[in-house]
Each structure stands twice: as structure tokens, then as C-alpha cells.
Amino acid sequence: MRAAPTILHLDMDAFFAAAEQASKPSLRGKPVVVGGLGPRGVVSTASYEARRFGVRSAMPMAQARRLCPNAAYLVPRFQLYRTISEQVMELLGRLSPLVEPLSLDEAFVDLEAGGVAFDSAGARAAGERLRRDIRAVTGLSGSVGLAGSKMLAKIASEEAKPDGLVLIEPGTERELLAPMSVRILPGVGPATGEHLRRAGMTTVADLVEAGEDELVRLLGKSHGASLHRMATGYDDRPVVAERDAKSVSVEDTFDVDLHDRLRITMEVGRLADRCVQRLRASGHSGRTIVLKVRRYDFSTLTRSETLRGPTDDPGVVREAAARLLEVVDTTGGVRLLGVGVSGLADFTQEDLFAQAAGERPAEEPTEPVGAVRPAGPVGDEAAPVAEAEPQPPEDPAQRRWLAGHDVRHAEYGPGWVQGSGVGRVTVRFETPTAKGPGRVRTFRVDDPGLEPAEPLPLVEPADTEGGGGAGAEPKGVAGAVAGVVEDQDSPLASRPKSRSEGGGPGSGAAMSRP
Numbered sequence: 001m002r003a004a005p006t007i008l009h010l011d012m013d014a015f016f017a018a019a020e021q022a023s024k025p026s027l028r029g030k031p032v033v034v035g036g037l038g039p040r041g042v043v044s045t046a047s048y049e050a051r052r053f054g055v056r057s058a059m060p061m062a063q064a065r066r067l068c069p070n071a072a073y074l075v076p077r078f079q080l081y082r083t084i085s086e087q088v089m090e091l092l093g094r095l096s097p098l099v100e101p102l103s104l105d106e107a108f109v110d111l112e113a114g115g116v117a118f119d120s121a122g123a124r125a126a127g128e129r130l131r132r133d134i135r136a137v138t139g140l141s142g143s144v145g146l147a148g149s150k151m152l153a154k155i156a157s158e159e160a161k162p163d164g165l166v167l168i169e170p171g172t173e174r175e176l177l178a179p180m181s182v183r184i185l186p187g188v189g190p191a192t193g194e195h196l197r198r199a200g201m202t203t204v205a206d207l208v209e210a211g212e213d214e215l216v217r218l219l220g221k222s223h224g225a226s227l228h229r230m231a232t233g234y235d236d237r238p239v240v241a242e243r244d245a246k247s248v249s250v251e252d253t254f255d256v257d258l259h260d261r262l263r264i265t266m267e268v269g270r271l272a273d274r275c276v277q278r279l280r281a282s283g284h285s286g287r288t289i290v291l292k293v294r295r296y297d298f299s300t301l302t303r304s305e306t307l308r309g310p311t312d313d314p315g316v317v318r319e320a321a322a323r324l325l326e327v328v329d330t331t332g333g334v335r336l337l338g339v340g341v342s343g344l345a346d347f348t349q350e351d352l353f354a355q356a357a358g359e360r361p362a363e364e365p366t367e368p369v370g371a372v373r374p375a376g377p378v379g380d381e382a383a384p385v386a387e388a389e390p391q392p393p394e395d396p397a398q399r400r401w402l403a404g405h406d407v408r409h410a411e412y413g414p415g416w417v418q419g420s421g422v423g424r425v426t427v428r429f430e431t432p433t434a435k436g437p438g439r440v441r442t443f444r445v446d447d448p449g450l451e452p453a454e455p456l457p458l459v460e461p462a463d464t465e466g467g468g469g470a471g472a473e474p475k476g477v478a479g480a481v482a483g484v485v486e487d488q489d490s491p492l493a494s495r496p497k498s499r500s501e502g503g504g505p506g507s508g509a510a511m512s513r514p
Contacts, residue, residue, distance in 0.1 A: 001148050001149055001168060001170070001233075001234060001235070001236060002148035002149070002513075003120060003148065003170055004017050004112070004117075004120060004123065004148065004170065005120055005123050005146040005148050005167050005168060005169065005170060006110065006111040006112040006117050006118065006122075006123050006133075006148070006149065006154075007108060007109070007110060007111070007146070007147055007149060007150055007153045007239060008095075008108065008109040008110075008123070008126070008127060008130070008144060008145070008146055008153060009106075009108050009144070009146075009147075009153035009154045009156065009157045010088070010106065010107055010109065010113055010130070010142050010143070010144055010157065011105065011106045011142065011143050011145075011154075011157045011158070011161070011226065012088065012106070012134075012140060012141070012142045012143075013048075013140070013142060013143055013161060013162040013163055013485075014045055014046065014047050014048055014051075014102065014162070015045060015081065015082060015084075015105035015140075016034040016044055016045035017032045017033070017034050017045045017046060017047035017050070017061065018047065018077060018140050018141070019077075019080055019081060019084060019140065019458070020032050020034060020072075020074055020077075020404060021047060022138075022139050022140060022431075022432060022460055023080070023416075023432045023455065023460045024404075024416060024428070024430065025430050025432070025434045025435070025436055025437055025438070026428055026430060026436075026437035026438065027072050029049065030047075030049055030071075030072065031046075031047055031049040031050035031052075031053065031055070031068050031070065031071035031072070032046070032047040032049070032050060032071060032074065033045075033046050033047070033050050033055055033061075033064055033068070033072070033073050033074070034046075034074050034076050034404075035061055035064075035073075035074075035076070036075075036253070036270055037059060037061060037073055037075060037403060038255040039062070039252075039255050040060075040253050040254075040255060040335070041060075041061035042058055042059065042060055042061060042062075043055060043056065043057055043058060043059045043061060043064050044057065044076055045057060048162055049071075050064075050068050050071050053067045053068035053071075053413060054068075054216050054367075055067055058334070061073070064402070064441075073403060073405075074403050074404030075402040075403055075404050075405060077404065077406070077455060079454075079455060080455040081104055081105075082104065082370070083455070083457070084140065085104040085105060086139065087137050087138055088105075088107075088134055088137075088142070089101060089107065091130065091133050091137065092107055092109050092133060095109055095111065095114050095116055095126065095130065096109050096110050096111055096113050096114025097113060097114060097241060098110035098113040098114070098238075098239045098240075098241045099239070099241060100239045100240050100241065102169045105142075108150055108153065108154075108239045109239065109319075110228065110238075110239040111123055111126055113239070113483035116287040119337060120167060120169060123146045123159050123167065124146065124165070124167055126145040127146055127167070128143075128165060129165075129167050130144060131144055131165065136459075137459070138458060138459065139432075139459045141163035141457070142163075143157045143158075143160040143161045143162060143163060143164055143165070144156075144157060144164075144165040144166075145157030145158070145160055145165075145166055145167075145168075146166070146167040146168070147167070147168040147170075147173075148170040148173075148238070149233075149235035149236070150235060150237050151185070151186055151230060151235040151238065152168050152173060152176075152233065152235065152315055153161070155168070155176075155177075155180075155184060156168050156337065156412065163410075173207070173232075174208070174231025174232060174233050176233075177204040177205075177231065177233055177386070178203065178204055178205035178208070178291070178442075178491075179204075179205065180203065180204050180205060181193075181202065181203060181204075182196050182201060182202060182203065182204060184204065185204065185207075185227060185230045185231065187223065187226065187227060187230070188227065188232060190302065192219065192223075195218065195219070196218070199218055201451060203447075204231050207227065207228065207231035208232055208368050211228070211298045212224065212225055212228040215227055215228050216228075220339075240398070245282060245284065245342075245344055246342060246344065246404075247248045247286075247290075247340050247341065247342035247344065248275060248278045248279045248282060248284065248286070248341050248342075248344070249275060249290065249292075249337065249338055249339065249340030249341070250271050250274045250275045250278065250339060250340070251271070251292060251336060251337060251338025251339075252271065252335070252336065252337055252338070253294075253335060253336045254334070254335060254337075254423045255334075257296050257333030257334060257335050258330075258333060258334045258335075258337075259330075259332075259333050259334075264279075264325070264330055264334055264337070265322060265325060267337050268291065268318075268322060268337055268339060269318050269321070269322065269323050271321070271337060271338065271339040272314065272317045272318040272321045273314050273318065274337045274339075275317065275339045275341055276312060276313075276341075277312040279312050280339055281313050281372075283346060284312070284344040284345065284346060285310035285311050285312040285341075285344070285345050285346070286310050286311070286312070286341035286342055286343050286344045286345065287306055287307050287308075287309060287310045287311075287342075287343035287345070288304050288305070288306045288307070288341065288342045288343040289304065289305050289306075289317055289320035289324065289339070289340075289341060290302060290304045290308070290338075290339070290340040290341070290342060291303045291304070291321050291324035291325060291337075291338070291339060291418045292336070292337065292338035292339070292340070293325075293328050293330065293334055293336070293337060293338075294334070294336035294337075295330070295332060295333065295334055295335065295336050296332045296333035296334070296335060298335075302330055303324040303327065303328060303384075304324070304342075304353040305323065305324055306343065307320065310343065310344070310345040317339070317341065317512070321339050326508075327467070346350050349411050352394050376456075386445050399445060399446075400420075401417045401420040401425040401445065402417060403417055403418065403419055403420075404416060404417060405417050405452065406452065406453040406454060406455050406456070407427055407450055407451065407452055407453050408425060408450075408451055408452075408453040409427065409429070409441075409447075409449050409450050409451075410448075410449035410450075411449060412415070412427075412429045412441060413429060414429065414431055414453060414456060415427040415428055415429035415430060416428060416430075417436065418440065421444060423444060423445055424442050424443065424444060424445065425438070425442070425443055425444075425447075425450070426440060426441070426442045427441055427443065427450070428440050428444075431456055432456055432457070432458045432459075433459075433460050
């Protein structure tokens, strides 16, 4: 435990929904829900306007629609969220070399290790400047908690929401924690919370009063002792700059249960290919292939196979996943499938390639990430990529226009999809920097002038043609970062980057922590 509140926890406010509101002027100040829009979709993030109606993360989307029928329901745009996350993590990396990303929108920072704060006043000043810098770079708000431990810093950021800063002075931990619910402590989920409630413990003060021996009797030696330390405000976990990925996985939930065995096998092969793409993108290989199957009755089966050495070969992973599927009973239907790779390494074992069916050509062309192989049975490696038949051009009538995703029209310019169906797609044409809501137009789904587009930046590009006087605020990502670094009063001005130029502490965070 530290004598000064120099551990910072940043949590972006309603991150996905806030990013959507920032990019769509017509949705600002209105309820927005981001998540899967299918019959079995769940809420990923709800804006604060939607939360007033009772909408919460992980809630079934059907329930959210009943609670807040007038909200805007959008499909996530992870490309945009990752871009914003990298910008935020870059700012954190300039504060300190010790940054521990927890997800796209959340991280711990050791301010003392960065030399930017050694007491309460310095920590508060660094936190306030960080919040201003994040808004300048991204246009979004984040909440900051400052304390002498990671647990208390996270609790402080929760108390600070939305768009605030809370500092917990060392020595006041027990007084602060005492009236709080036991669920505020790390490691206390619904099951443990209910177990403690039945024992008459609902607040942190109850845990302290019960004592360590009683908690050990109820929860076991390790969990009970750890929980008692947390209840007394003691947490000596350090901020860890590097969190190695333990596994890479992908999974899909289907709107309708799959019954056809061939279709299930094809889906497993497709998931295996996507998993390998992520594996290669992270620069890893792996030894253990994992198959996850959730059946019609919500029972979940997990099967795994460990290879002789690590691999990132799609044929090997597909074949292993297919072998695992052979021993799984899919009678009655399958609602979810997943393929993962664990036991990660940063090298591959060449002789594992022999496990793929068939002999490979001596000089097989390198397959780029995302390449489409010729149709064939799962594990078919006989046909090299170079021999694939040319793919026919995309049929515009078969395009899927996802609610909230970016488009561009040849005549009207950039916009986003409000909805689609019965052969029509409705688009609102507006940009993040527009002063007000844009106009709405409806087109045929195969309109030749309408194309998918990349997300637009949330902040205006910097004015580089002499408009930036001494008092001018930097605009845009590049301009905002430059303005922050040139501010000699900011701790960011004197801090070296904690990562190589290409990455930042947040790089790859989404890969291992969905």
C-alpha cells in the first residue's frame, strides 16, 4: 500500500455508445444501445440516457427494446473503438512506462513510476490534465480514480462516473469501504455475494467484523484470506505493464439453432480460419486447440487437443477442431460455436505442418490474412491458393447494411445506416463535426451509388495553414497530441513513450480480452 494516491484508473464513459453519439450528431443526448441486434443479441454498452430506462450491459437485447423502445439500436463498430483506444493508451503511455490495459476503454497507470506525481496534489493535477487531453484528442470523456492501490483506484473511478475525478486519500480506506456492498470487492460475484448474504454479511464492514477466520471457514483459505485483506483496504498488487495473452479465440451465436451436421462442420472450419487470422495478427502460435459448443438447452461442452508443438497453420487448426467436433453430440441443435488456441508461443513448429491432410506443394504461395480458399471439405489443403477460381464480383443486392455502420453515397456523401429491410436501406447523411442532424434518404439495397465506408474521425483535422495562434486549441488527433506534448505544464511533455512507435500500451488488448 502506498502513502500517496499515485495509482490511476481510467475508465471511459459508456465507451461504445459515447463514440456512436460523438460520430452521429442526431443521436447526441438521446438513448443509444450498442450490441447484437439478432433475436439472441445482448447489450454491449448503453448510453447514460438509455440507462435511465433500466438498460444495462449484458442484458438481452429483446428486454432492452421493451424497456426503451425509442432508443437507437446499433451494431458495434470495433474498428472505430480500437482506433480511439489506441489514441487513449498512447496518452497513458506518455504519463508512465507502467500502463496496464484491462480492455479497450480501461487501464491502470502507475504515476509514481512515470515521475509525474508523488503526492495527492500532483496526482490530482495529472488526472485532471489527462481528462482534458483525452477530450482534446478523442472528443470523449473518461472518469479517473486515484488511490494508493489498484482496488481503491477502480472503486474511485466508479464513484467518479460520469466524466469526473475522485481521489481517495491513503488512511481513509476503511471508512470509505465500510458502508459499501460486499459486491464492490474484487472476487465477489453473484454466487459469493449470495453465500455471504445468507451468512448475514452484506456490507464490507460486516466482513471486517466477521474476521479472517470466519471468512476462511465460509470461502476457503485462499479466497477467505484474500477477501479479508481487501475488506480492510489492503491491496498490494502492482501495475503490470505487459499482460501476456493466454489464448486467442472466436465464437458465434446463431439466431436459429443449427441442426445440420455438415453446416455445423463448415461453421467450425470458418471459425478456425478466423481464429488463425487473429493468432497471426498477434504474432503468436499455439499448441492447444479448443472447441466450444453450446447446445439447444444451454449446456456448454468444451473439448481440447494439445499438439506436439505450437502452430499457426490454418489447416492444422481446422483439422484439430474437426476432430474435436466428431466426439460432440449435436443432436437437438447448436446455438453457439467457438474455436480457440491456447498455450501460446512466438514461434511455430515446422513439422506440425505434416498433420494437415495431403501433401503440400514445395513452394506453396504465402496466404495473406483474410484470403479465401477454394471450396472444399474441412482440412482440404490439396489445392494451392494460386489455383483458386476467380471470385465473381459482389452482388450489390446481397449486401448487408448494418444499423449504425458507415456508408458513402456518390451524390450525398458520407452517412450511416439507420435501418434496412424489404429491399430498402435508410441512411442519415451527417458527419461527426456537423452542427446538427443530417438529412435522411432511402435507397434500394443495390443502389450503385451507395458503398460501405470507413469511420470518420471524431474531431476535426488540425488547421496547419497558419490558423493556429498561441491561444488556439489543437484540433484532430495529430494536432491534439502535438498540442498536449508542447504544453510544458503537462506531465505528458516530459515523458518518453513506453512502447515502440507502432504500438502503445493498448495494442492488441482486444485480442486477448474480449
